[in-house]
Amino acid sequence: MSRITLPRAARRLPLAVAAATTAVLLAAVPAAAHVEVESPGAQALAENVRLTFVAESESATAGITELRVVLPKGIEPADVTYGEGPTGWSFTATTDGYSVKGPAVKAGEDVELSVVVRQLPDAKELAFKTLQTYGDGKVDRWIELGGSGDGHDHGHGNPAPVLKLKAAAPGARTVSPSPSAPASTSAAPTPTAEETPVDPSPQAADTAKEDDGGLSGGAWAGIAAAVLVAVAAAVFLVRRRGAAQE
Structure with missing residues (x-):
């Protein structure tokens, strides 16, 4: 045949x-994971504003254990109080912002938490540099500024989450400065996002390599x-x- x-x-x-x-x-x-900050209808000089942070997981083997946020100009650590977050997590003011941490969530699970800001500054947008830590020591460093300015990564870099603000309401004024935070709620001095090396450890370097590819392994x-x-x-x-x- x-x-x-x-x-x-x-x-x-x-x-x-x-x-x-x-x-x-x-x-x-989907695009590479990132951290977002949301507050529907937020406007400049608004008071007692609830901000919700959503941190997407980039690890299938380790859960998120901490989010450390560096506050933008115009918001002091004493201006921020804790709303809610994962079970067992606690809020601590730092020298440049705040930290919320606790037991690791389930591997691959996103984290959502909220804080209340006494008053937002008179600005068009606010960038919240965020360090996202996992149980195995890896750190996702969402601290880059610039680019499109919409808080999304578009496949490149590690952009800081950005909150867009509407114009201040007519007659809105800046309230009196907040009192200093009590010493018991302040963490020991820690490096700011600008001072902390982008790749302080092999684990962080591995995370950066994944970010550069735009997709996880x-x-x-x-x-x-x-x-x-x-x-x-x-x-x-x-x-x-x-x-x-x-």
């Missing part, structure tokens, strides 16, 4: 299927597995059609 030679188009089918599958998967994969592994399955399926179909023609 003579062997049937498949048309060139059929021989190229597996490659075409693999390319198409990869394109679809890449388009469907788990996401790339999933894409590779899906492509291999698609190629295998395409090869099987081509061989089955060839056998049917013999």
